[in-house]
Amino acid sequence: MGCEPTAQSHVPTLTAHLLSLITAVAVMAAALLTLFGTTQRVYRGFWWWVSAQWLLCLGLFLQTFEPNWPVISPLAHALELQWPIVVLSGLRHFYARRQWRVPVVVDACLLAAAFGTWALVRAMAPHPDTEVVAFSAASAVLHAYAAVNALMLPEVRRSSALKVFIFMAAAVTVAQGLRAAVLSAAASNQAVALWAQGLLTGTGAVTLVYLGLLLTFERTERNVRISQRRLKFLADTDILTGVPNRRHFHERAERALGETSVTRNALLMFDIDHFKQVNDRLGHAAGDEALRQVALCTRQTLRGLDVAGRLGGDEFGVLLPATSIDEAMAVATRIVERLEQRQVAPHAVRLTLSFGVVQMAPNETITDGLRRADQALYEAKRQGRGRAVAASGEVQSPVFRDSLQFGSKRWPAV
8 A cells, every 4th residue: 555645855946946945036037136236226235136136036036055065064054154144245335334233344244143053053953943943043144233233323213114124024034933933843845934034034035125226216306305405505606705606686675575574674784895896906716705795794794584695796785674864874894894804805996895775665675675776776886885875765866874884873773
């Protein structure tokens, strides 16, 4: 009478099929990562993840020959154990600017210790269950180590990819730990053990694809946001002086007028007297420095709600919300006094400023206010420069009611 086949007789066939399935999944995951890395922009650490995938594939491939050549078993298992450590190395390179709490040398030492423990157990107790217990315990330790290191990264709070990796590594840690505990406590079921190992390996391979792609996407998205902020800064700011350019000054000033219910707002327009002589006598570098110093003195004088900008050339504009004409004159005086202390080559050319000052009318736009301030500035030039002139009335018929020559009178502080 022939004997009925037992479940144990199906294990070699099951092992071959399962290894083929796992290897196919791992190869597809590695190929996808490689294709993405060769066709898209990637960052430091990405190729470490690709290496971890292909090394895992090689380990699984070598394991298919293990029944016929047991000598390759240590190499195959070493290539499988490397996965969490090499992935962690990729994270170290990806976040290279971070100060990692655990030095990188610990990674290699822990991997060597885990593999050495498995090899020692295999040599001393060459039983399949004992060998599986040792491998599962080593894998659990390495995955737990990788998860803890990733958890200590500040980026984990906003990175979905890191959270998924930590969850996966923690799940593998628990699963491998339970697998080792069950196999060490009772007789093993080879089929269940193989399927559990296959599920864990395949999940890890797929998760790494998600990790690599999503981390790359997150880094690219963050770089795009930074670039957009830089472009907006360049579009809104006069690079030489650091104050808003003409367009952005108009936008900010109109917004400031719309946000305040105060109707008493002053507008200044001023420039550097004989600025062309500064460029001609001292060179354009000195002229640029003069513009920077004027802008700096202006920023240091103004309040947080005031708006200043460079209108073009050596002309500047300043909106002073909730400010009277007399208070605006005082602001102009303080700007000039600050500039006196920061003169550019004062023995060669002494910088002086001329101001046009107007009180903004209700519902008046910044453009209309600047036209009237420009008329007052022209009058200050006509009267001899180095002074501030206030204008009232319409553009067609301005009235120049106040004129202050700097150094001749003190106006009340704002």
